Amino acid sequence: MERIGLRYARTFHPHFDDPLPGTERGEVEYELTVEEFHRLGSGR
Numbered sequence: 001m002e003r004i005g006l007r008y009a010r011t012f013h014p015h016f017d018d019p020l021p022g023t024e025r026g027e028v029e030y031e032l033t034v035e036e037f038h039r040l041g042s043g044r
Helices: 034-040
Strands: 007-012 027-031
Antiparallel strands (some): 007 027
C-alpha cells in the first residue's frame, strides 16, 4: 500500500461475535490526504 502512496494510519481490533481466522491480528487502515491525492495525480 505504501508503494502506491498510501500511509499506514493504524491497526485496530474490532470485536466480532463469530470471528474469522486471522481477525486476531487486527484490521489495518491506510490513509491518503486530498493534497497527496492531487500531488500524485488522479490515476487517469
